[in-house]
Amino acid sequence: MAYCLFYLFNTFRTVLPWTECNPAWSDERCYVRGGNTSWGMGEVCIVDDIGGCREMKPQTSEEQFWEKNVLDIRETGLGEFGDLGEIKMDLAFFLLLSWIVVFLCLSKGIKSSGKVVYFTATFPYVVLLVLLVMGLTLPGAEQGLYYLFVPKWEKLASFTVWRRAAGQVFFSLGISWGGIIMFGSYNQFRARVHIDAHIVSIIDFLTSLIASVVIFSTLGHSAHLLGVPVDQVAKGGQGLAFVAYPEALSHLPVPHLWSVIFFLMLFLLGLDSEFALFETVTCALFDSFPALRKHKMMVTSLMCLACFLLGLPCVTQCGQYVLDLMDTYGASLSVMVIAVAEMVAIMWGYGVNNFCQDIKYMLGFTPGWYFKVCWVVISPVFLVVIFIAACSDWHQPSYGSVSYPPWAHTIGWVLMLVSVIQIPFWLFIMTIVSLMEGGSWSTFHPTSSWLARRNEANSTFIYKPDQSINSIDSFIKPPFTCHMEDTSMVSVSTLPLPPSDQGRAGMDCSTAKRMNQHDQPAICLTDPPQYDQAMSYQYFCED
Secondary structure, eight states, rough: OOOHHHHHHHHHHHGGGGSSOOOTTTTTTTTOTTTSSTTSSSEEEEEESSSOOEEEOOOEEEHHHHIIIOOOTEEEEESTOOOOOOOOOOHHHHHHHHHHHHHHHHHHTTHHHHHHHHHTHHHHHHHHHHHHHHHHHSTTTHHHHHHHOOOOOGGGOOOHHHHHHHHHHHHHTTSSSSSHHHHHTTTTTTTHHHHHHHHHHHHHHHHHHHHHHHHHHHHHHHHHTTTTTTGGGGOOTTHHIIIIIIHHHHHSSSHHHHHHHHHHHHHHHHHHHHHHHHHHHHHHHHHHHGGGGGGHHHHHHHHHHHHHHGGGGGGGGTTHHHHHHHIIIIIHHHHHHHHEHHIIIIIIIHHHHHHHHHHHHHHOOOOOOOHHHHHIIIIIHHHHHHHHHHHOOOOOEEEETTOOOHHHHHHHHHHHHHHHHHHHHHHHHHHHHHHHHHHEEEEEEOHHHHHHHHHHHHTTEEEEEOOOOGGGGGHHHHHSSEEEETOOOOEEEEOOOOOEEEEEEEEOHHHHHHHHHOOOOGGGGGGGGGGGGGGOOEEOOOO
């Protein structure tokens, strides 16, 4: 988010700063691609401190703006332990500004963030659609689309590709990051979450597809203008957003406008992601320590301050190395382990049948065999195979040609273990507590209170409106009998419409009696009050 603000503010300059080699931050290797220069065709001799000649590959103005002006990266890599170089004060300012925005949006919790998301979640789609139409009409866009959609089949044999693809899906959907569970906790008990899950998955796929078309159509246009292959202008990771795409935008008409729109969109997308991650932590704190809810603003401000301080190492001269280590060890590997642990714990430990009974209680239906097989076998096995294959093909990460010292890899593994070790640790603790309190493996079974509530719901009468009734004349005159699903029969009556706040929740006989204004047994009424305004309801037993 700090990088986005850095670029966003610099787009208001007269000339986009990454389109020229400014002597204030560039060196002899810098060249403007497509300009009147012969750079970029071979190695460049750079005089070192002892008067020797170091041959180094030329860099475009966009690459040098990113590495030398934005990051001021130390090319020698990480040095001694704790030596991260100087803090980039401009990046630190934008990092502080980002956290101030987060605090203002989340100061009142989900109530304030929910209103902000209406804009931050919809505006990027407007921008994407505008960029999509613009990108597809550019000359050379077909080159970028060909590069995007025509695969290199040999790459599919690499498990690293599949591991990174799974990590990207987990990140874009928020799987195993806690955000889905946190947001789901604010739902109504009987919310149709299965429909929401399908909608979110489909929208996420379409968003990724549209964003890919937008980016590669623009990169194809840039390659067309420069007369180079698309792979020479395409970058991976952060280089795609802060090197390749700014270069492509600079070749469009009115480049300042498109750059402002693009980096504003990136900032809002980062803001949405930060909302989910931050609210996950605050929600866990408030649930664990309910007394803190009275001081929500204070807790939020202190957490924002703590996150800002934790982010300062990432805006030093070696900050990009720190960020790369955190992304490789702390996110990419651990999230897959957490996902496997969640499925194994719930589907094998708690039991898929128990889980399906819970879904039936909340949603009114039992999941089919397809979902059961995916939950129990396909998804865990698929992720375990990818993880094991990726571990067998593991190579110590590096930043391009810059290798990390041993202490950096040690910190990386500690970052991963900090999140992963929580699972077996708390499993052991809660199992011991359960054995001491109940003398059984109650950790792996539903609580008695939940079982009683679920079983009671499965034996109560619930109502459903009779969709076949189109007029008052088609009502069945009471008293009448209704065939139960368990083949029993009961005399029931037509009741007035239930209160709107009850939705389609279950209603037993005691609830029906309370709705009767004359306090007469509902199933015995022959002419209930408000019959002319009533709607016939079918009563049946879920069993």
